[in-house]
Amino acid sequence: MPLTLTIDRERWTSHQRDLLGEVPGLVPVAKGNGYGFGLAQLAGQAQVLGLGTIAVGIAQEVDLVRAGGWTGDVVVLNPWRPFDELATAQLVDPSVIVTISRVEDLKALAEQHPGTRVIVEIETSMHRHGLEPGQINPDDLDRLRFEGWTIHLPATGSLAEARRLARAGLAVRPGPIWVSHLSVADYRALHDELDVETHMRVGTRLWLGDKGAYRTTATVLDVHPIAKGAALGYHQHKAPKDGHLLIVSGGTAHGVAMAAPVPQRSLRQRGVTIAQGVLDAVGRTLSPYEVAGRKRDFAEPPHMHSSMIFMPGEARVKVGDEIPVTTRMTTVTTDEIRWA
Numbered sequence: 001m002p003l004t005l006t007i008d009r010e011r012w013t014s015h016q017r018d019l020l021g022e023v024p025g026l027v028p029v030a031k032g033n034g035y036g037f038g039l040a041q042l043a044g045q046a047q048v049l050g051l052g053t054i055a056v057g058i059a060q061e062v063d064l065v066r067a068g069g070w071t072g073d074v075v076v077l078n079p080w081r082p083f084d085e086l087a088t089a090q091l092v093d094p095s096v097i098v099t100i101s102r103v104e105d106l107k108a109l110a111e112q113h114p115g116t117r118v119i120v121e122i123e124t125s126m127h128r129h130g131l132e133p134g135q136i137n138p139d140d141l142d143r144l145r146f147e148g149w150t151i152h153l154p155a156t157g158s159l160a161e162a163r164r165l166a167r168a169g170l171a172v173r174p175g176p177i178w179v180s181h182l183s184v185a186d187y188r189a190l191h192d193e194l195d196v197e198t199h200m201r202v203g204t205r206l207w208l209g210d211k212g213a214y215r216t217t218a219t220v221l222d223v224h225p226i227a228k229g230a231a232l233g234y235h236q237h238k239a240p241k242d243g244h245l246l247i248v249s250g251g252t253a254h255g256v257a258m259a260a261p262v263p264q265r266s267l268r269q270r271g272v273t274i275a276q277g278v279l280d281a282v283g284r285t286l287s288p289y290e291v292a293g294r295k296r297d298f299a300e301p302p303h304m305h306s307s308m309i310f311m312p313g314e315a316r317v318k319v320g321d322e323i324p325v326t327t328r329m330t331t332v333t334t335d336e337i338r339w340a
């Protein structure tokens, strides 16, 4: 009995069409867990939207979007490295565009794989990957198919930085400018002021931008009355009150109840210490499962495919009922997609 993702196809698609209308040159990003929808699903949807280019994170994901029906160009966002055998084998595919972020990699590619389609990444204030345009040898670019400069900005992307870096790239070689994480208004300003083609790569805002377009539900698989003080679960914690145990679908295999790490700084600010996934002495850890209008406690940490929830008093649900569950879409894997 599955953890189910229900998508309102019309609403989901119409949000995407709206965003495409506002962002000329938008390139959809389909990577990782496919933002909760899966890579094949996103590839199929990008195809429905009539787009010509999709971006994936790593070489291994190229085949996964193809399996979803994608027929256009594929940009691999993580930069190519000479020791990545799969990424190197893919260079013969004329629909694959690789990202280059080091001067030595550009040189190696120009020598060993001339004609490859490349986007060159400029180092930004993120300092993740990237080079300084002035340091590359223009002869290397001449031997490759130059598809433009890419600028990966922090989440709070600034137009001033995008503008400055784009101009630094264009001074070395004219070509398209690819950016991430600008606001729509800032991106449009950049698009309007540059006289080259521009693209913005968008994942979260495209697929997850309308939270009302999708929801995750779990199925109640079992219900047991339990008396206060009775031992339960793998860990034989004691029930805090008279109530019911609900066994519901969704567990560690689905990434249920996983949270992003919180910076130490903000934990200290809040004066809190957290032991992730560990129950406190009285066994009260709020679960993402909602029963009768509110989130309920885990009875113990999630199992592989199911979780045990403690309901004080009446169960309020029966076997077979579906209940809402709050999931983090970039870590969850649901069992089934249902179209509404």
Ligand SMILES: *Cc1c(COP(=O)(O)O)cnc(C)c1O
Residues within 6 Å of the ligand: 029, 031, 077, 152, 179, 180, 181, 201, 202, 203, 204, 205
């Ligand atoms: C993942 C990624 C994106 C998309 O990020 P979202 O925040 O999901 O829109 C854009 N650009 C690059 C380079 C990325 O790696």
